[in-house]
Ligand SMILES: *[C@@H]1O[C@H](CO)[C@@H](O)[C@H](O)[C@H]1NC(C)=O
Ligand SMILES: *[C@@H]1O[C@H](CO)[C@@H](O)[C@H](O)[C@H]1NC(C)=O
């Protein structure tokens with residue numbers, strides 16, 4: 001395609017993309033089915049869901065590359081992984097308001113969302129989209145704590161400047177108590193174009209098994225402090 005046409009299409013995509021802070025479903029039937037399976041899981045297993053993971057493909061990957069680490073730390077607590085690959089902030093928001101958290105009483109939600117909005121929205125709107133998810137979770141589950149994770153460094157320096165910019169904006173949601181923000185950037189990225197490559201797949205976006213182990217290592221002290229139990233208690 002001619003580069004000016006590509007540029008025009010990008011401008012149109014940004015101009016007409018749904019705002020990340022307004023709930024929106026995705027059109028694919030497979031996505032609606034996945035959402036429905038989460039709603040079903042919520043209905044059937046409400047009493048044993050103590051932890052919610054919300055996000056996109058990177059969270060979804062706890063079921064794949066991240067599975068050994070997921071089994072070790074989070075399955076024993078009663079964790080529902082509601083990550084779906086490709087989701088943007090507005091898609092998670094739609095899922096939250098459409099039955100996935102009804103009648104639940106989890107202790108904590110881990111939310112990491114926004115990286116898929118980078119192609120469609122500016123950083124300010126992405127931060128608003130992340131904040132809308134935090135607010136919706138708090139409104140629906142007021143007794144639940146929220147551990148909000150920063151968007152991970154990705155792709156190259158330019159993209160990582162944007163993820164850092166978004167993280168600066170959403171970090172203010174940390175109230176020191178029921179909502180905490182954690183930026184894991186330093187564990188995954190050394191500056192410039194220097195990523196800790198063994199933690200990423202070749203696209204420098206998705207994570208390897210080692211990436212999930214590093215995520216757990218970086219997150220667990222705060223996660224277990226908020227959950228109210230430390231991980232050493234879990235080793236049996
Ligand atoms: C969800 O549960 C309903 C009612 O039991 C069932 O009809 C439907 O097939 C389930 N959907 C999925 C995706 O499992
Ligand atoms: C971000 O995009 C929104 C709508 O697309 C626009 O109203 C706003 O001015 C933009 N903000 C910045 C900082 O570019």
Ligand SMILES: *[C@@H]1O[C@H](CO)[C@@H](O)[C@H](O)[C@H]1NC(C)=O
Nearest residue numbers: 224225228229230231232233
């Ligand atoms: C962690 O667990 C150990 C062993 O049960 C306990 O001694 C320690 O006080 C706990 N620490 C925190 C911060 O809960």
